[in-house]
Amino acid sequence: MSQSTLRIDPKWETHLRPQYMKVAVLLAPSRHHLASRLYSKHLLTASEEEEFNKLSKSKSEEEVAKEILCVLRKQSVGSFEKFCEVVSDVGDPTLDDVVKRLRQDSIERSLPSHSVSYVCEESVSLSSESTSNPWPSIRRNFTFLSERLPMSPFFIGCLYEKELLSEDEFKMLTDDHIVREQKIRFLLVDILPRKPFVMFTSFCEILDCVGQSHIADRLLENPLEVKLVPEVSVRRSEIANLQKEVELLLVQVADLDREKRAAVEVERQRADEAEAKATKAESERKKEEVMRKGEQLTNLAMRLKFLPLDEINDSLSSWTQWNVHMPHDSLEYNGMGEIEGRLVVGGDDGNLHVFTYEHDKWDRFVRKNGDIWNVVCHQGVCLVCVEDEDKDQFVIEQFYLNEDKKWRFLTVLPNELQLEAVSVALHDNSLYVVGGRSKSGERVNTARVCDLHSGHWYKMDDMQTKRRSCSSVIINNTVFVGEGETDEHYCSNIVECADVRDRKWRTIPSTTTYWPTLTSVSNRLVVIGGMTQQMFGSPSNIVELYDERSTKWLPLPLMTHKRWLHAAFSTQNGELITAGGEGGEHSIESLKCD
The missing domain is CATH 2.120.10.80 (Kelch-type beta propeller)
Structure with missing residues (x-):
């Protein structure tokens, strides 16, 4: 991990990330006051505040709030507490509840009660030869999963990181032109059932990581069909590192997008300047040509002594x-x-x-x-x-x-x-x-x-x-x-x-x-x-x-x-x-x- 990543306040990952969407929805109505107060606390630059004010005219309240949170997650140590103070100073009771939720250790709260493993009681001592494929439980719970399964970029990125998705499958599931229903059917019917059954435990780990432990519990409930599910060990450090790497990638993508827009603007300005210079040069050329023709006509008139033809x-x-x-x-x-x-x-x-x-x-x-x-x-x-x-x-x-x-x-x-x-x-x-x-x-x-x-x-x-x-x-x-x-x-x-x-x-x-x-x-x-x-x-x-x-x-x-x-x-x-x-x-x- 780079040094710039180590200087980021870790509380943004441990406290904000698990409930990022909820906080963005609650902050949306107060986005105008929030941007100006964050600027006064030096959490936003003047250009970032101006950019958010422009975005508020073209994007929804929730989208602007998400943009603000995306920028804040790059701040240094101590910035998280400043952010909580700014939210409390707004004076909105709803936002006071947001501060309380943010100051709790949401990583601990997001883990399942059994913490580190899923083990079927009657099958722990069975050998691998007596195991059967657990993926049919996904087909039996297709309707339940299609309504509740998260299809966020973070969830899909975790599947790709755990090698549950190939590169082509990852590109398809992140394609904005494909609707959610098609993505879920492709994942549950065409991709996961073809994976080795030992990867079923990795799938359950990822569900825990994104706060969907109830879905993992539902998939592990039927002991008649699943005789053995290998032990799943959830390691906090691995989860935290994976989250930080994904968030760092998102931040880099946002930076690249801003750099691209800035480069396009610079190129447009250069094109305008070049066009203005070309127009001026053409005007000067035409002026010189008119003057030259006028001089030629004057000389011709003098030679003919102004006599009619x-x-x-x-x-x-x-x-x-x-x-x-x-x-x-x-x-x-x-x-x-x-x-x-x-x-x-x-x-x-x-x-x-x-x-x-x-x-x-x-x-x-x-x-x-x-x-x-x-x-x-x-x-x-x-x-x-x-x-x-x-x-x-x-x-x-x-x-x-x-x-x-x-x-x-x-x-x-x-x-x-x-x-x-x-x-x-x-x-x-x-x-x-x-x-x-x-x-x-x-x-x-x-x-x-x-x-x-x-x-x-x-x-x-x-x-x-x-x-x-x-x-x-x-x-x-x-x-x-x-x-x-x-x-x-x-x-x-x-x-x-x-x-x-x-x-x-x-x-x-x-x-x-x-x-x-x-x-x-x-x-x-x-x-x-x-x-x-x-x-x-x-x-x-x-x-x-x-x-x-x-x-x-x-x-x-x-x-x-x-x-x-x-x-x-x-x-x-x-x-x-x-x-x-x-x-x-x-x-x-x-x-x-x-």
């Missing part, structure tokens, strides 16, 4: 023809950009062509093998989607104009992007690759994103339209994809867009021309040139700007030359530049939009 066309000049021509005979160019006073163009000859404004001169930077499918310029670096014919794969390479002017490998396109004629766009250090054509000639609608910091590729939803040789541009966190070839000799005028955050595609109104080139000016989507028909058309010089408010395409000044399969982009100063293409020969022209 239907007046923008009137403020624009006409296209200006450059005196410079493209450097080689090819009419098709795949991507165009500007880096610090130099115009960069990717040609279908597999080379990078750079025009320096200051020197009025073209330079060519040769790649050894493979075609260039797209060019993107950013912070002094050209990102180029190329075909590596030696390794038979498509890769992304870098070309630094401001340093050693050498090609550097960046990353390999994933297996699903090992395609020709893809389109590439750059936004916030993320590279977007869409569309293309497989080596078998099939058009695809795949879309992937590469984080240039980590080199990882991420998947977007597939586009609604399969296409190759399309063009793409990103405006205000939205990627637009248009034009291209959807089937053999079949041009497309379908434009799709997706937010770079949710990556879900949707369509906007189709363009007037087919297979135009997409770019942007002052954060507005612009399409340039294209074909007049879906199949076997001729190049066009139409230029259109998309109005998101009215979801309509508005006309801009016509180009000087009709163009198809040309390159186009806009400078930071808001100037549209287009070059090459069928119909445009080798010319370059521009349109100032400020």
Whole structure:
């Protein structure tokens, strides 16, 4: 037995335990006064008193009194006498009788008159061979036992301790979902009669221990059927130890239950705090997003000088023809950009062509093998989607104009992007690759994103339209994809867009021309040139700007030359530049939009 058990006042076990239920019933009407008086005598803590006051609103008087007695039985030596004093001070005559009953030695009073043994007078000297099974007396007294037999947890625990019950039988008899009548029938009909007859004496001992000696006497009354009942020795120390162990287990169960409820409450509080933090963080995020969008709209309005969209066309000049021509005979160019006073163009000859404004001169930077499918310029670096014919794969390479002017490998396109004629766009250090054509000639609608910091590729939803040789541009966190070839000799005028955050595609109104080139000016989507028909058309010089408010395409000044399969982009100063293409020969022209 532990040291904490030895410090408990033993009178709680010797005086209160045998008449625990009776005392709880008598104390029930005075539970309110009792809890406050016990607190004043330091027998209850403030939290325990508050807990009992709360229980009185949801539980019966008798249940609250039982809870109080359960807590008191853990008190130290001397607490029992303090409890008796508190009960006497209430001034209730009924409670005075309770005090008198408590101060008697109830263990002595609960033992039978013959104290220690049951022996049948005529059979003491008989040998074990002449004995018969005593358990039939239980079946003959079934009605008597079913009405009077206690089925308390203490009684069932004693049966289990004396090995009259197996672990499964103990769990069944302590199951609150099974009614008392079923438990008694199971005990008297199915369990006890199958036990060895020598255990009958243990059963009688337990009845004595729980104050039911009259039931034990009734079972031993018939000498005709029971020729020999072995001597039963009731040892006070064993009974007291068994009672203390059972009560200690009950106290431990109550402590564990309180600890569990406290842990659940702490967990609930933590969950509430976490939810509050998450709500606050979401609110801050939405606030920042609204402020960012407001700043973007303000910048856009300033760039457009607050002109209505239907007046923008009137403020624009006409296209200006450059005196410079493209450097080689090819009419098709795949991507165009500007880096610090130099115009960069990717040609279908597999080379990078750079025009320096200051020197009025073209330079060519040769790649050894493979075609260039797209060019993107950013912070002094050209990102180029190329075909590596030696390794038979498509890769992304870098070309630094401001340093050693050498090609550097960046990353390999994933297996699903090992395609020709893809389109590439750059936004916030993320590279977007869409569309293309497989080596078998099939058009695809795949879309992937590469984080240039980590080199990882991420998947977007597939586009609604399969296409190759399309063009793409990103405006205000939205990627637009248009034009291209959807089937053999079949041009497309379908434009799709997706937010770079949710990556879900949707369509906007189709363009007037087919297979135009997409770019942007002052954060507005612009399409340039294209074909007049879906199949076997001729190049066009139409230029259109998309109005998101009215979801309509508005006309801009016509180009000087009709163009198809040309390159186009806009400078930071808001100037549209287009070059090459069928119909445009080798010319370059521009349109100032400020």
